[in-house]
Amino acid sequence: MVKAVTGFGRSGLYDWFIQRVSAVVLVAYTLFIVGFIFLSKDFGYASWSALFEQRWVRVFSLVALISTLAHAWIGLWSVVTDYLTNRMMGGKATVLRILVEVLLGAVAVFYAVWGFEILWGV
Amino acid sequence: MNKNRPVNLDISTIKLPAPALVSILHRISGVVLFAVVALLLCMLDSSLESEQGFNKVAAFFTSVPAKLVLWASLAALIYHLVAGVRHLIMDLGVGESLEGGRRGAVIVLVLSVVLILLAGVLVW
Numbered sequence: 001m002v003k004a005v006t007g008f009g010r011s012g013l014y015d016w017f018i019q020r021v022s023a024v025v026l027v028a029y030t031l032f033i034v035g036f037i038f039l040s041k042d043f044g045y046a047s048w049s050a051l052f053e054q055r056w057v058r059v060f061s062l063v064a065l066i067s068t069l070a071h072a073w074i075g076l077w078s079v080v081t082d083y084l085t086n087r088m089m090g091g092k093a094t095v096l097r098i099l100v101e102v103l104l105g106a107v108a109v110f111y112a113v114w115g116f117e118i119l120w121g122v
Numbered sequence: 123m124n125k126n127r128p129v130n131l132d133i134s135t136i137k138l139p140a141p142a143l144v145s146i147l148h149r150i151s152g153v154v155l156f157a158v159v160a161l162l163l164c165m166l167d168s169s170l171e172s173e174q175g176f177n178k179v180a181a182f183f184t185s186v187p188a189k190l191v192l193w194a195s196l197a198a199l200i201y202h203l204v205a206g207v208r209h210l211i212m213d214l215g216v217g218e219s220l221e222g223g224r225r226g227a228v229i230v231l232v233l234s235v236v237l238i239l240l241a242g243v244l245v246w
Contacts, residue, residue, distance in 0.1 A: 020210065020213065023206050023209070023210060024210070026203075027203060027206070027207065030199070030203060044176070045169070045172075045173040045176035045177070048169060048170070048176065049170055049176075052170055068159060072152070072155070072156045072159075075149070075152045075153075075156075076152075076153065076156060078149075079149055079152075079153060087129065104156075107156075111159055111160070111163065114163050114167075115163055115166075118163060118166055118167045118170060121170070
């Protein structure tokens with residue numbers, strides 16, 4: 001059996017589970033933000049910044065961002081594993097796939113640090 | 123494992139019935155959304171920085187090209203969310219039959235188009 005060394009949860013079952021849990025978090029967060037924008041009477045800088053001054057909103061936002069990155073990692077792993085294959089482009093596909101995954105991982109880390117900096121204001 | 127199993131993952135030779143179309147669009151919108159995170163973080167950064175920053179983001183989205191980018195991003199988000207909810211519903215055992223899969227796929231496509239058009243109205 002092939003070991004999914006670049007998978008997120010170390011096994012397909014964990015990946016499946018993380019994918020679902022993060023999806024539910026992201027649906028909740030999307031509805032929360034969209035709901036806030038539409039339901040606030042005078043949506044503007046004052047109400048928007050007041051929202052993010054609350055700690056639970058920052059925590060919820062950070063959890064949503066981390067969910068996004070875990071969710072994206074699993075999804076992007078599936079995509080590169082399906083399309084950047086040895087069958088399609090020979091042995092160099094493995095090298096290319098690893099490079100792409102490293103690059104995507106770097107972007108994910110960058111997003112996480114950036115998001116944390118925004119939410120906890122540097 | 124037999125390494126010479128016949129495979130056909132050449133998408134150009136595969137017909138795309140509704141469930142296949144829903145699946146490939148789910149992947150494409152997912153890849154797009156990973157890039158859109160940068161745009162969202164940019165907007166969040168400016169909008170929380172100061173009142174001027176907030177107004178700058180609002181002003182930026184009055185131009186037509188910016189509105190198109192925003193609408194395309196919202197379209198990817200809406201589609202990915204609707205198709206994702208279908209996955210969650212199917213995980214609960216609903217609509218797993220061949221016919222249920224087809225019906226679910228058509229519902230996803232119709233519902234997304236309606237919501238994406240609605241988002242377009244709101245953006246403009």
